[in-house]
Amino acid sequence: MADYPDNLLYTKDHEWVRVDGTSATVGITHFAQAELGDIVYVELPKVGEKLAQNDSFGSVESVKAVSEIFMPISGAIEKVNEALNDSPEHVNNDPYGEGWMITLKIENPSEIDALMSAAEYEDFLSENRN
Amino acid sequence: MTNIKQTPLNKAHRALGAKMVDFVGWDMPVQYSGTIPEHLAVRTAAGLFDVSHMGEIEIKGADALKLVQLISCNDASKLSDNQIHYTALMTPKGTFVDDMLVHRFNLEYFFLCVNASNVDKDFDWIVSQSKGLDVDVRNTSDKYFQIAIQGPRSLEILQPLVDIDLSTIKYYWFKEGSFSNIPVLLTRTGYTGEDGFEIYGLPDEAERVWNKILEQGEPLGIIPAGLAARNTLRLEAKMMLYGNDVDDTTTVLEADLGWIVKLAKGDFLGRDILAEQKEKGLSRKIVGFEVLDRVPVRDGYPVFIDGQEVGKVTSGSPSPFLKKNIGLAYLPIDKTAIGTEFSVQVRGRDVAARVIETPFYKRKK
Numbered sequence: 001m002a003d004y005p006d007n008l009l010y011t012k013d014h015e016w017v018r019v020d021g022t023s024a025t026v027g028i029t030h031f032a033q034a035e036l037g038d039i040v041y042v043e044l045p046k047v048g049e050k051l052a053q054n055d056s057f058g059s060v061e062s063v064k065a066v067s068e069i070f071m072p073i074s075g076a077i078e079k080v081n082e083a084l085n086d087s088p089e090h091v092n093n094d095p096y097g098e099g100w101m102i103t104l105k106i107e108n109p110s111e112i113d114a115l116m117s118a119a120e121y122e123d124f125l126s127e128n129r130n
Numbered sequence: 131m132t133n134i135k136q137t138p139l140n141k142a143h144r145a146l147g148a149k150m151v152d153f154v155g156w157d158m159p160v161q162y163s164g165t166i167p168e169h170l171a172v173r174t175a176a177g178l179f180d181v182s183h184m185g186e187i188e189i190k191g192a193d194a195l196k197l198v199q200l201i202s203c204n205d206a207s208k209l210s211d212n213q214i215h216y217t218a219l220m221t222p223k224g225t226f227v228d229d230m231l232v233h234r235f236n237l238e239y240f241f242l243c244v245n246a247s248n249v250d251k252d253f254d255w256i257v258s259q260s261k262g263l264d265v266d267v268r269n270t271s272d273k274y275f276q277i278a279i280q281g282p283r284s285l286e287i288l289q290p291l292v293d294i295d296l297s298t299i300k301y302y303w304f305k306e307g308s309f310s311n312i313p314v315l316l317t318r319t320g321y322t323g324e325d326g327f328e329i330y331g332l333p334d335e336a337e338r339v340w341n342k343i344l345e346q347g348e349p350l351g352i353i354p355a356g357l358a359a360r361n362t363l364r365l366e367a368k369m370m371l372y373g374n375d376v377d378d379t380t381t382v383l384e385a386d387l388g389w390i391v392k393l394a395k396g397d398f399l400g401r402d403i404l405a406e407q408k409e410k411g412l413s414r415k416i417v418g419f420e421v422l423d424r425v426p427v428r429d430g431y432p433v434f435i436d437g438q439e440v441g442k443v444t445s446g447s448p449s450p451f452l453k454k455n456i457g458l459a460y461l462p463i464d465k466t467a468i469g470t471e472f473s474v475q476v477r478g479r480d481v482a483a484r485v486i487e488t489p490f491y492k493r494k495k
Contacts, residue, residue: 037164037165037358038164038167038450040426040448041424041425041448043425043477059477061425061448063358063448063450064161064165064358064362064447
């Protein structure tokens with residue numbers, strides 16, 4: 001699997017977004033999971049909670065650190081990935097599949113336009129690596 | 131931070147693909163393959179750590195013992211030659227300038243291993259206490275690499291590489307020897323709660339020693355391990371981290387290190403205060419706790435009892451071996467009994483925690 005699949009959109013905070021009609025699925029990128037290392041805990045919001053773009057919707061913890069995760073776009077939480085309670089390592093092993101975190105109801109489709117494509121995100125990563 | 135310092139193994143770490151971080155001004159490997167696998171390798175096989183950032187201070191001269199006895203709460207007169215003990219470098223308040231290992235070569239030569247973050251402060255402090263004494267105090271931190279091999283298979287891995295029968299070095303003793311014709315100091319010490327050795331030698335030889343151990347130990351499961359695993363390992367073993375769990379505001383007794391306080395040995399810095407605390411009792415003490423929740427608690431999170439903030443978590447982390455969240459905190463003395471519950475605030479939420487027996491992890495002998 002590609003490190004940064006073409007069918008996803010990306011943020012500067014290293015979340016990915018998969019738009020599916022009026023909903024979007026969100027997780028953290030390969031880069032983010034690799035930076036964090038072994039993930040041991042994922043804290044996610046409650047279904048129904050309404051959050052604005054850039055609000056923190058939870059946190060991801062590795063053995064050595066905790067990182068907040070942010071809403072790539074505004075919306076109400078539709079589903080959270082309960083499987084991460086018992087198997088937070090899905091985020092490391094399959095960040096774009098079993099490691100998904102939330103789905104949300106898209107509130108403002110125009111916010112999607114500002115997200116990065118896979119190519120743009122990879123450029124962003126290489127610019128910030130130095 | 132200007133001019134970040136490098137150990138003689140910097141290139142080796144980069145070649146191994148380590149993730150490097152600035153640790154108190156040193157460019158150090160925080161992890162290689164991952165904190166959990168590195169931690170577990172040390173508990174079940176072996177891990178190799180570059181700890182060359184640690185400081186060394188050597189005290190020589192006719193009054194060397196006298197100086198060590200003044201600045202330390204443990205009793206170096208009870209050490210044999212080639213024996214080591216853990217102790218505090220004392221302030222006059224009974225608190226820590228640093229914590230350290232004292233190696234006694236002989237009554238006129240002591241070798242101190244101190245924390246990287248404190249070496250200049252420690253050296254200045256020791257020199258300031260040496261007035262009128264016949265001693266030569268040197269900061270020799272640049273003159274040594276230090277590599278730690280830790281874990282149950284350490285002896286087996288290291289033995290073929292050295293000219294000393296390692297089984298003759300008891301825990302917290304040392305010998306001088308030769309590692310593939312490289313002169314080294316071999317100490318049976320560590321900061322992980324496992325059996326193991328620390329090896330000191332000339333910086334130019336560091337890479338050869340490092341690579342040979344990895345090569346020799348590979349079939350036995352050794353992997354390089356970084357500072358993140360070192361921290362979780364020492365926390366499971368309830369070994370103190372200066373700057374987190376102990377510092378110049380915590381007395382040695384509050385840190386629950388009564389076993390290194392030898393009031394009977396005669397005067398030393400801070401002795402009066404420790405004697406008074408021992409007689410009148412402590413008002414607070416460090417405890418180990420487990421979190422009664424899946425969420426880890428971290429260094430600095432506030433601790434509450436009955437709605438009152440009573441302190442901070444001094445060290446907190448998921449425990450990779452015990453698979454629960456653990457930590458250390460100073461609590462009021464009447465709340466330190468095993469089983470006492472309190473709460474830690476995690477991002478605005480109160481999370482329950484309980485005082486438990488320490489060390490959290492103790493190896494089978």
